[in-house]
Amino acid sequence: MILVVLIGFLVTLSIFSSPMAQETEKWQLIVRSESNNDYYIDINSLSYTDYHTALAWYKVIPADKSTVFDRFKHLRLFGFKSANAQYFKVYCEIDCRRRVLRFLITTVYDADGNIVRRDETLNARWTSIPRQSTFDMIRDVICKSD
Secondary structure (H helix, E strand, C coil), X not given: CHHHHHHHHHHHHHHHCCHHHHCCXXXXXXXXXXXXXXXXXECXXXXXXXXXXXXEEEEEXXXXXXXXXXXXXXXXXXXXXXXXXXXXXXXXEEECCCCEEEEEEEEEECCCCCEEEEEECCCCCCEECCCCCHHHHHHHHHCCCC
């Protein structure tokens, strides 16, 4: 009896610790910018605080001829270029009432999904969200009630 319970526990543990079970991202297109960059939100990561801020992961997939992304790819941070970057994910906090945002985690990926660069900070500076910008459109969607 104990052996059956132990085997059942081990089978359950292996199922829930498998990569397939850990796949909790659910990406949904939220905005396509004027330059045709696609902005997705992981709707499973979206959460709200008591202070009218929204936290979520965003994935940005640039259009082939995106000047903003081309500039980003040629930045040198910590001595490394991101020339082979294909898309990136950011963990972003948006203050719905004050119309500001900050990027807490930025991860750059190559075409095979490998991480090219990852930057994290606990004390990112708040930045104003320009009117009519892509993140202003995102703010309008996720801050419906504010």
